Amino acid sequence: MALNVMVRSAAPIPLDVAFEVQPGELLALVGHSGSGKTTLLRSIAGLWRPQTGRIAVNGAAWLDTAAGIDLPTHRRRVGIVFQNYALFPHMSAVQNVMAAMDAPDRRAAEQTLDLVNLHGLADRKPAQLSGGQQQRVAVARALARKPHALLLDEPFSAVDRATREKLYSEIIDLRRHLAMPVVLVTHDMNEAQLLADRMVVLENGRVVREGTTADVMADPEALRAMGIREVAAMLPAVIVEHGDDGLTRLNGPTGPLFLPEIDGAPGTRLRVRIMAHEVILARARPEGLSAQNIISGTITRIMPGTGPGVMVHIDVAGHEILARITRRATEQMALTRGDTVHAILKSMSVARDHVARTPEPAGKVS
Amino acid sequence: MDWTALSLSMQLAAWTVAILLPVSVLMGRFLAYRQFRGKGLVEALVMLPLVLPPTVFGFYLLVAFGRNSPVGDLWQSLFGSQLVFSFEGLVVASVIFNLPFAIQPAQRGFEAIPAEVREAAACCGMNSLTSLWKVELPLAWPGVMTALVLTFAHTLGEFGIVLMVGGSIPGETKTIAIAIYDRVQGFDDRGAAIMSAVLVAISLFTIALTYWLSARMGRRVS
Structure with a gap:
């Protein structure tokens, strides 16, 4: 169920992008604001129509301007988490989730809420939930659609740093349940590097670099688009123990690493x-x-x-x-x-x- | 107290509201979301009855509905009766005259829905109609409700246009507002006072009802 995207447009912003996302893979579209990443995501959902393009999931075309195919959004099996979540304010959390189901089922909706760690808040209205909780409802609603492609539009930008850390690890855990291609739009290189398998770096509507996060990070061309201060490497490590002094001892590739207070049990990779x-x-x-x-x-x-x-x-x-x-x-x-x-x-x-x-x-x- | 006139006014208001409800929702929604060439012109035309003197508006409707006019002829051939000086003619005039009251508040109601929320509805697999029913109407309801109450109250009180298009035929086109005028002309101050008081009571009640409803809806939404 790979997602194939090829989009070309001259207006309102120039765009010439093609990429593919494999099932279960998380691809980050990164770039500065105005690089076209959100527009690209919207075109996958059918919320924006490029002049020419082809968007297909598992071979089935959602958009094919050459063949005159352009499925309306509601006929594309797409789950999307908006930047400000766009929850239905008049519905409770569980009703929001049920609204995305083909056959609304309260029990199934509650299970989906459990999956995103929202226990016992099913009957709260969005206004009664914190930012992080609203984001979880939005993720649950997107999943309830049983999407063939999951789209995340800057989903962590509206919460504070502490909540963001928690949501990162939740998304990482959740990925075991995600068999569809996932596209994350972000301007935050840390986010992209922590969460994504591959990256597409966009600049002025064009792909500067595409590849695994490690490859992209090592490429000077890509770095220019992202900003040199964002350059970083990812090192694997395993938690050994939490010290009394607040430092966590990790086992890195060449020996111990000491980092301040990392969450997770010993043995966590x-x-x-x-x-x-x-x-x-x-x-x-x-x-x-x-x-x-x-x-x-x-x-x-x-x-x-x-x-x-x-x-x-x-x-x-x-x-x-x-x-x-x-x-x-x-x-x-x-x-x-x-x-x-x-x-x-x-x-x-x-x-x-x-x-x-x-x-x-x-x-x-x- | 002229009960016939009051009942006629209520019927006129009810018909006007019933006909304008779908117009209010569909036109309000259309104007709220769509951008197109000439949108400003359409909005201005919808607002026109608000600024035109009712007698002027009534005069044009009289000409447009009258015998030997295309609309009047069509009506005559379809229903076998004339449109002017009839209850049906009053309803048509009232519907047109109430367009700004019916559309504007509804349009504001739909405009207040964030675009992302509508997009989220589509991404949840809802088509336009399902989205309207499950997401947009519950959110735009205070606007639509306000539109309907304003239309109702405004129809009860309309005078000039009713007189121009309908005349003052008891049981057919003599509404309560005209009945009050007649009483005053006939030096029946007491009758006029009673009927005026009844109209004030009804108006106050409807306004109170809208405020109560929209406060309730507002709580539901936020």
Whole structure:
């Protein structure tokens, strides 16, 4: 049930984009506002019509301008979570969910609400729910449609940081139940990197780069569109223990990592987002340092940028971390490919919402 | 107290409301959502009866409905009676004259629904009609209700246009407002006073009813 999208339009905004999303895969459409990502999402739902295009799910065309096919929104099996959720204000949570069902069934609707961790709030009106709870109702409503494509339009932008962290891990857990292609529109690179399998980077209605999150992150062309300060690598780690001092000890690819208070039981597999500009490099393993994390690896690439900075790619036991340092520093240290370096990372430089559980592929319903 | 006139006025108001209910919903919804060339002109035309003097409006309707006019002839051939100076003619005039009261508040009601909520209804698999019934009407209801009450109250009180198009035929076109005028002309101040008081009571009641309903709906919606 792959989702195929090919959209071209000259007005009102120029758009020339094609991509494919596999069933169970989460694709992030990232880009600055005005890059066309929301318009693209709307065209999949049939809420916006491009001049030419073809949108098909599992071979069945929803839009095919060449063949004169353009199914109205209500005939496309699409679940969408809007930025401001767009819940029906006159209906309770469970009625909202039932409204999307082919055969409204209160019990089934309540089960869907349970799936998004909304127990006992079924009869509340949207106005009586918090932002995070409203978002969960919106997700449940989208799922109740039994969609062939699930579309998420900046679904985390209207909640506070703490709620967002929680919703991230809920979406990651939920993915075990999602067998359809999922498209996430976001301008938040952290969000995209934590949640998505693949990314499409858009700029002025065109695809700058498409690929796995790791590949996109390593591509200077893509980085230009996203902003150099967003560059980060994802490192896998497993929770070992929660210390009394508030630090969580993790097992990383090359040894222990200490990060501030991560949620999750020991044994939980995580992905940690390490911002390239937070990493310090040293030739010798430093001692007497306040930073708690020293990760050793081998330089695989040094990519010069247009400004004073360079991007150093470091292989750590088969994974990659990125360090953005000055060209001046690389020259002073005479860094070259193949050198062993020690990457230094302050525990406090990893924000709590830059850590998320490793998504498990769909199909493994527990 | 002229009960015949009161009953006639109530019937006229009821018919006007009944005919304008679907017009109010469909036109209000159409004007609220659609952008098209000439939308401003259509909105202005709908509002026209609000600013035209009723006698002027009544005069044009009289000409348009009268014998030897296309509308009058068509009516005559269809129903075998003339449209002017008849209850049916009054209903038609009243419907046209009440268009701004019926459409405007409903349009505002539909405009208040966020576009995303309507889009969400479509994404839930609802077609236009289901969306109207399950999502839009419950949200736009205060506007539609206001439209209907305004139409009702306004029809009860309309004078000039009724006199122009209907004349003052007892039991056919002599509404309560005209009956009051007749009483005053006949120096029956007491009769006029009673009927005026009844009209005030009915108007107050309907206005109170709308406020109560829309407050209730407002609570339901928010």
